Amino acid sequence: MTSTASCRKCGTPLPEPSIGRPRTFCGVGCRRAAEREVRRLDNSIAELEGRQLSHQESAAFGNGTPAHHEAKIAHLQFAITAAEARMSALLDGGDDDA
Numbered sequence: 001m002t003s004t005a006s007c008r009k010c011g012t013p014l015p016e017p018s019i020g021r022p023r024t025f026c027g028v029g030c031r032r033a034a035e036r037e038v039r040r041l042d043n044s045i046a047e048l049e050g051r052q053l054s055h056q057e058s059a060a061f062g063n064g065t066p067a068h069h070e071a072k073i074a075h076l077q078f079a080i081t082a083a084e085a086r087m088s089a090l091l092d093g094g095d096d097d098a
């Protein structure tokens, strides 16, 4: 195997194990930190989606200018996409033991 693994939390290169699956975190500290980050990301995605929905509703009810809501919705979508990408980078296949 030639791929070099690195810690998903801090990016420290991880030595390939001689047996078993590649590690995903350099240690239990980074694993715990990643779990906390995933929870924060999950909460912030929910919050961002809530704000997106309120802009969609305001736009649907004709409150404010459509351009304002479109810009806000697009900005929130950008933040949601970034948070989801970060979350999947932390979570991808990360069901093994550090």
Ligand SMILES: [Zn+2]
Pocket (backbone or CB within 6 Å): 007, 008, 009, 010, 011, 012, 025, 026, 027, 030
């Ligand atoms: Zn680490």
